[in-house]
Amino acid sequence: MRRTGLLRVVIVLIxxxxxxxxxxxxxxxxxxxSTTPNIPTALQPAPEPxxxxxxxxxxxxxxxxxxAVRARCVACHEAxxxxxxxxxxxxxxxxxxxxxxxxxxxxxxxKPQIAKYLVTIAGPDNNRFNPAIVxxxxxxQPTPASSAQP
Amino acid sequence: xxxxxxxxxxxxxxxxxxxxxASAGASRIDAKDSQAGxxxxxxxxxxxxxxxTPLDALTSYLTPNDLFxxxxxxxxxxxxxxxxxxxxxGDVSRPLTLSLADLKALPRSDVTCVLQCSxxxxxxxxxxxxxxxxxxxxxxxxxxxxxxxxxxxxxxxxKEGARHLHTFGGNPPPGRVxxxxxxxxxxxxxxxxxxxxxxxxxxLPHDHGGPAxxxxxxxxxxHWMKWVSKLSASREPQGGFYMDVxxxxxxxxxxxxxxxxxxxxxxxxxxxxxxxxxxxPSRIRVGERASINGFAFSGAPxxxxxxxxxxxxxxxxxxxxxxxxxxxxxxxxxxxxxxxxRGARRIAVRATDSRGSQQPKIPNxxxxxxxxxxxxxxxVEVE
Numbered sequence: 164m165r166r167t168g169l170l171r172v173v174i175v176l177i178x179x180x181x182x183x184x185x186x187x188x189x190x191x192x193x194x195x196x197s198t199t200p201n202i203p204t205a206l207q208p209a210p211e212p213x214x215x216x217x218x219x220x221x222x223x224x225x226x227x228x229x230x231a232v233r234a235r236c237v238a239c240h241e242a243x244x245x246x247x248x249x250x251x252x253x254x255x256x257x258x259x260x261x262x263x264x265x266x267x268x269x270x271x272x273x274k275p276q277i278a279k280y281l282v283t284i285a286g287p288d289n290n291r292f293n294p295a296i297v298x299x300x301x302x303x304q305p306t307p308a309s310s311a312q313p
Numbered sequence: 314x315x316x317x318x319x320x321x322x323x324x325x326x327x328x329x330x331x332x333x334x335a336s337a338g339a340s341r342i343d344a345k346d347s348q349a350g351x352x353x354x355x356x357x358x359x360x361x362x363x364x365x366t367p368l369d370a371l372t373s374y375l376t377p378n379d380l381f382x383x384x385x386x387x388x389x390x391x392x393x394x395x396x397x398x399x400x401x402x403g404d405v406s407r408p409l410t411l412s413l414a415d416l417k418a419l420p421r422s423d424v425t426c427v428l429q430c431s432x433x434x435x436x437x438x439x440x441x442x443x444x445x446x447x448x449x450x451x452x453x454x455x456x457x458x459x460x461x462x463x464x465x466x467x468x469x470x471x472k473e474g475a476r477h478l479h480t481f482g483g484n485p486p487p488g489r490v491x492x493x494x495x496x497x498x499x500x501x502x503x504x505x506x507x508x509x510x511x512x513x514x515x516x517l518p519h520d521h522g523g524p525a526x527x528x529x530x531x532x533x534x535x536h537w538m539k540w541v542s543k544l545s546a547s548r549e550p551q552g553g554f555y556m557d558v559x560x561x562x563x564x565x566x567x568x569x570x571x572x573x574x575x576x577x578x579x580x581x582x583x584x585x586x587x588x589x590x591x592x593x594p595s596r597i598r599v600g601e602r603a604s605i606n607g608f609a610f611s612g613a614p615x616x617x618x619x620x621x622x623x624x625x626x627x628x629x630x631x632x633x634x635x636x637x638x639x640x641x642x643x644x645x646x647x648x649x650x651x652x653x654x655r656g657a658r659r660i661a662v663r664a665t666d667s668r669g670s671q672q673p674k675i676p677n678x679x680x681x682x683x684x685x686x687x688x689x690x691x692x693v694e695v696e
Contacts, residue, residue, distance in 0.1 A: 219356060219359055220359045220360075239487060239488075240358070240360075241358045241359040241360050241361075243356070243357060243358050243359065244357070244358045244445070247357060247436075247445075247446040248441070248443060248446065249441035249446075250441060250443055251440075254442075254443060258443055264489070265488055265489045265490040265491070266487070266488025266489035266490065267488070287440065287441060292446070294355035294356050294357050294365070295355070295356040295359075296353050296354075296355060296356070297353065297354050297355075297356045297364065298352070298353060298354070299352050299353070299354060299377075299379035299380050300354065300364065300378075300379050300383060300518070300520050301379070301518075301520075302378045302379050302515060302518040302520075303518075
C-alpha cells in the first residue's frame with residue numbers, strides 16, 4: 164500500500180521551558196513505501212541506490228562552502244551525517260582525504276574550503292544536532308517485482 | 314527550511330526529568346522528549362539508513378522488530394527471498410549453494426541474544442571521533458531463529474587447517490569505497506553462531522538483514538553480516554579496510570585523543586559489559602519509593618549484578634535482576650529508590666558480568682569510538 168502522508172512531530176521542550184520546535188519528517192513506513200521523493204529542493208538527491216525514496220533529510224546550514232559540500236558530500240551522505248559530527252579541522256581534512264581516496268570527486272584546491280565549512284557547521288563545539296523522529300520501520304517483506312534494485 | 318532544535322547536547326540528555334514532565338504518570342527517561350511512550354525511532358541518517366531506538370522503547374525483554382535499531386553502511390540491494398542463496402565455499406571439500414528453503418529444511422536453532430552496534434555510544438566519547446553519533450539505542454534483544462553455522466559447514470566438509478570464516482553480504486558500496494567484508498574466528502562461528510532467517514518469530518525484515526543474516530551471540534554487530542550471501546572457510550582472516558583498519562580496538566588504552574600504534578589495534582570481538590536506565594517515574598517525591606528500570610548485557614553469557622548510586626559512586630545498592638534470561642541475552646532490572654532530599658539528584662547505574670568485568674565510570678577512549686560502556690547517569694528532580 165502506498166502511503167504518502169507526512170508525519171508531523173511537535174517537540175515541546177519541557178525541562179528548559181524555552182523553546183518549541185517543529186520537525187517535519189516522513190514516517191519510516193512512508194520512507195519504505197513511497198515512490199514520491201520528499202527531498203528538500205535545497206538538497207541534491209543522492210543517486211540511487213544510495214538514497215531511499217522519500218527519506219526525511221536535514222538541511223545544510225548556509226555558509227561559504229555549502230554548495231561545494233552539497234555537491235561533493237551530500238551525494239552519498241545525508242546532511243544529518245555531517246551535522247551530527249564534532250570534529251576539528253584536522254579530523255575533517257582526514258575524512259575528506261579518505262573520501263577522495265574512495266572516489267569522491269573533490270578537487271585538491273577545494274578541500275580547504277570544504278574543511279573550513281564543515282568545521283563551521285560541525286566543529287568540536289557543535290551542539291546543534293538532534294535526530295529526526297520517525298515512525299517504526301516496516302517489517303513487511305518486499306514484493307520482489309517492484310522492490311528489487313538492479 | 315526545517316527548523317532544528319538548538320539546545321546544548323548535554324542539556325538534552327542530562328536534564329530534569331520528573332517535575333517538569335507534562336504528562337503525569339508517564340514513565341520517561343528524557344523529559345524533553347515529549348514523544349516518550351510513543352512508538353518511534355530516532356533517525357541519525359536517512360541515506361544510508363541509520364536509526365536508533367529511544368531508551369523508553371527498550372523496556373521489554375524482546376525488542377520489537379519495527380523498533381529495533383537499523384545500521385547500514387550503504388543502501389542495500391533488496392533481495393527476493395525466492396531467489397536468494399547462500400554459498401559455502403573456501404576450505405571445504407563439498408562447496409554448497411543453499412536456497413532459503415534448503416536452509417529451512419536443516420535443523421532449526423533458536424537463540425535469544427543482544428545485538429549491539431560496535432559504535433553504540435560513540436557520541437559520548439571526548440574528544441569526539443568521526444562516525445555515526447549513536448547515543449544509547451543502537452542495541453536490542455531479540456529471538457533469532459535459523460540454522461547453526463556448524464550444521465551448514467559440516468555438510469560442506471571442513472578441511473583441516475581452516476581457522477577463519479570469511480563473510481560476505483548484499484550491501485555493495487559506491488565508487489571505490491571498499492566492500493564491507495568481514496571474517497570471524499571459526500572457533501566462535503562453530504560454537505554458537507547461527508544463520509538467522511527469523512527475528513522474534515517473523516521472517517527477518519529487510520532492514521535487519523533479511524532474508525538471512527549472521528547472529529554471533531556476545532559479539533558486536535560488525536560480525537553479524539546482514540543479507541549474508543557467502544561464507545568461506547579459510548586459513549587466514551579476511552583482509553581489506555573493514556578488517557585491517559576499521560572495527561579495531563586498542564589492546565592497551567591510550568589517553569583521550571592520543572594516537573594508537575596500529576600494531577596495538579586488534580579486531581573487536583566481544584561486547585563490553587553495559588547497563589542503561591530506560592524508565593523512571595514522571596514524578597518523584599521525597600520519602601516515596603520510585604521504581605527505576607533498565608537493561609544490562611555483556612559479551613559474557615550473563616550479568617552477575619546491577620547496582621545504582623545516588624552519590625557519584627561512593628555507595629552502591631543492588632538492583633533486582635529479572636529472572637528471565639538466556640545466554641548473551643540482556644537482563645532487565647529494577648530498582649526501588651526512596652530519595653531522602655529534594656532537588657536535582659544524579660542517579661548512575663553500573664553492571665558487572667558473570668566473568669567479573671565491571672562497567673567503568675568513563676571507558677577508555679579509542680580512535681573510532683567503539684564499545685562505549687561508561688556508567689549511564691541521569692538527573693532527576695525530586696519534589
